Amino acid sequence: MARTSGSHSEITGPRLRAAAQALFARHGYAAVSMRRIAAEVGVQAGALYNYIPDKQGLLFELMKSHLDELLAAWQTLPKGVGARDALEAFTRFHVRFHLDRPDAVFIAYMELRNLDPANFRAIEALRRRYETVLEDILRQGAAEGAFDVADSKHAAFAVIAMLTGVTTWYRDEGRLSRAEVEDLYWSMVRKAVSA
C-alpha cells in the first residue's frame, strides 16, 4: 500500500505530544503557540488539528495521561504489608517516578489554572486519588502505633509537597545519585511521621 508523500500519522502524533510537553514545561501553556509546537514537530500549524481537537484538549490529554500513568505505576508496584514498608515504598516510588518525568510533573502542577472547569475537575479527581494513597498509609500506620500523625490528610499533603519539590533542584549531572536522593528523602519522611 503506497502512502501519500508527507503522510506520517504514526509518528506525528507522538512527536506532537512530546514537543508540547517540553515547550509547555519550559515556557508555560499560555506562552506557547501552536505555531511554535508545529515548528518543533516539523509541520505547519494546521496539520496539528488532525491529532487534537484544540489546544485545551492537548493540555488535558498530557495531564490526564501523566496522572493515569502515575496511578497505574503505583498499583502494579509490589509492596510489603506493614505501614512502614508501604511508606518507604511510596516515598521511593514518588521520588523515582517524578525524577523520571520532570516535564510532565511540572505541567501537572503548574497548568491547573489553564484547564477548563470540566477538565479541571477530572484532573483534580485523579490527583485526589493519589493523595488518598498516602493518606491511607499514614492513617493505617497511626492506628498501628507505628507513626505519630495527628492529621493524616494534611500530613499527606505536607509529605507530597516535600517529595515533589525534588524536581526543582535535582539534576542528573549533580553531586547526588538518584539512590542518594531517595535515601535523603526517605530519612526525612520516616522521621517526620515517626512516633
Add this chain to the structure above:
Amino acid sequence: MARTSGSHSEITGPRLRAAAQALFARHGYAAVSMRRIAAEVGVQAGALYNYIPDKQGLLFELMKSHLDELLAAWQTLPKGVGARDALEAFTRFHVRFHLDRPDAVFIAYMELRNLDPANFRAIEALRRRYETVLEDILRQGAAEGAFDVADSKHAAFAVIAMLTGVTTWYRDEGRLSRAEVEDLYWSMVRKAVSA
C-alpha cells in the same frame, strides 16, 4: 491645589499592582492581558503605562517586592540563640508569612519562567538568600548535635518545599486555625531533622 479631573496618581499605582497580583495569581501572567488589568483598575489600558515600563516590568516588580519583604520581615524578627529555637522561629514565620500572602507566593513560584533572563537572575538571587537562611540554621544545628542532617542544602530545599505547600490547601474557612497549622508543620519539621 486644584487637581485635574481624572487624575489619581496616588491610588491608581497601588490599585494597578493589587489588580495585577490577583489576576496573575488566578490566571497566570501570560493569560492576563493589560486590558483586563485596566478594566479591574477602572482605567483604560494606555493609562497603565504611566506607572510601569511594560508588562514584564510589572511582573518583576511584584516578585521583587515580595521577596524583599520576605527577607526584611525575617531579619527584623526577634530570635533566640540556639539552632532549635531558630528552626522553630523560621518554620512558624514561613508558614505565617506565606499564608498571609497567597497571591504573591503563587506568583513568586509559578511565574519564574516568564521572567526575562536578567530579571530571572535577580529574583533567583533573592530566593537563594532566603534558602541560605534555613540552610545555615540546619548546618549550625547539625554541628551542635541538635539535628541529624547529612546535607544541609538539600534538607533546606525539602523543608521549604514542605512548608510552602501549605498555601495549596489552607483556607481561612477550613477546619484548622493558623496556630494549629503552624503546630502541625513544626511538629513534622522538628522530627524530620531530629537526631
Add this chain to the structure above:
DNA sequence: GTCTATAGCGAGATAGAC
C-alpha cells in the same frame, strides 16, 4: 495527512487631544 492561505480576533504598546 499536510500544505497554503486566511478569517477573525485580541494582544502590547504608543500618539496626541484634553
Add this chain to the structure above:
DNA sequence: GTCTATCTCGCTATAGAC
C-alpha cells in the same frame, strides 16, 4: 493622568487544494 484611536503583530482555528 486619562482618554480615544490606532499601529503592528501574533494568536487559534478552519477551508480547500493536493
